[in-house]
Amino acid sequence: MSSLLHPEGPCVHPGQTTIKARSKFFYFTNIIVAGQKTTLLKLEKHIFDKFHDPRVYFAINSASWSSPRLPKDLFDANQLQSQLDEQASMFINRQGGCVFEKDDTVASLSSIFKWGKANFARGGGIPSFVNKYKQGQQLPESVKLxxxxxxxxxNWDNNARANMQSSPAR
Structure with missing residues (x-):
């Protein structure tokens, strides 16, 4: 999916600054997966609905700045569990997925947590999931989200935000 959105891929055009500006391909372009015609939207929905594993949210990439970064290696069935754990940890700790604010009484989380709230609830809720992967200070159950x-x-390299440093994890 992400190769379609690569800066030199078929769905990104010179001067384009947002993925949303060219999102019709995601909703309406038919692709073939496992011999079946589908769209990227239907494929994404199928993955989330079938697996109910919140770590999948950190493995799927939309090539937007707030999306998790692509992993260096392809996902491998023999290493999938550890790869999903690594993606979740990287997003939460190093990519702005969870940042404490207001004297540590408020956690500012990526919208991904809101969109996948039902799947995160299956694992004990958002604070419990975040704490499983968060390095440093943990989220108290009473934290305001x-x-x-x-x-x-x-999110390509020449994006104006690409050189900005993210907040260090606490």
């Missing part, structure tokens, strides 16, 4: 606006800017 706020969700960051999702930034649909294209």
């Amino acid at each position: 706020e969700f960051q606006p999702f930034d649909w800017s294209v």
Whole structure:
């Protein structure tokens, strides 16, 4: 899916600054997967509905700034569990997925947590899931959760935000 959105891929055009600006391909372009015609939207929905594993949210990439980064290696069935754990940990700790605010009484989380709330609830809720992967200070069960606006800017290297450093994990 992400190769379609690569800066030189078929769905991104010079001067395009957001993925949303060219999202029709995601909703309406037919692709063949396992011999079946589908769209990327239906495929994504099928994956989330079938697996009910919140770590999958950190493995699927929309090539937008707020999306998890692509892993260096392809997913491998023999290593999938550890790869999903690694993706969740990287997003939560190093990619702005969870940031404490307001004297540590509020956690600012990626919108991904809001969108996947039902799947995160199956695992004991958002704070419990985050704490499984969060390095440093843990989220207390009483923490107030706020969700960051999702930034649909294209996340390629020459993006204006690419050189900004993210907040260090606490």
